[in-house]
Amino acid sequence: MPIIRIKDMNDGCLAFDLEDLLELLGGQALQSVWRCKAEEAISKALPINLANTFNVHEGHDGLTFKKLASETRQIIDGVFEAFNLQSEIPWVRLEVIDSSYWEVWATDENFLKPFRARFTDVENVEGFLP
Numbered sequence: 001m002p003i004i005r006i007k008d009m010n011d012g013c014l015a016f017d018l019e020d021l022l023e024l025l026g027g028q029a030l031q032s033v034w035r036c037k038a039e040e041a042i043s044k045a046l047p048i049n050l051a052n053t054f055n056v057h058e059g060h061d062g063l064t065f066k067k068l069a070s071e072t073r074q075i076i077d078g079v080f081e082a083f084n085l086q087s088e089i090p091w092v093r094l095e096v097i098d099s100s101y102w103e104v105w106a107t108d109e110n111f112l113k114p115f116r117a118r119f120t121d122v123e124n125v126e127g128f129l130p
Helices: 018-025 062-070 109-118
Strands: 003-006 033-043 072-083 092-097 101-106 122-125
Touching: 003 109, 018 062, 018 072, 018 092, 018 109, 033 062, 062 072, 101 109
Parallel strands: none
Antiparallel strands: 003 101, 003 122, 033 072, 072 092, 092 101
16 A cells, blocks of 8 residues: 655644545545544534544544544544445545654555645655554
8 A cells, every 4th residue: 555644834733634635535535434543633613622523433424524524623643544335445544643744545546646746745655554
């Protein structure tokens, strides 16, 4: 699975978040089931941790996940995997590490092209899906 690491910063903070990444994934993200493991996710509206809202056993449909991402100001640590309806293997995985950078893993290199075009601090990462 190809992997990239995105570190675009603005005033010492990441210049983007989950909502921006979902937008680059397009319609397939909305048609996917999302399984999440968020350690800390701060709400835009209230000073609360949305991690329990992300971390539901059955996952989220794409529209629900997009809405939840739009309500989130910052995610400190988390893993978000998108599955096609009949697959047990994610087609994309988004992982934020300590709110310092995001890694995007994809089954197809073509899914990474919009990220390479949109962001400036992007590097290839060697690795395997855990």
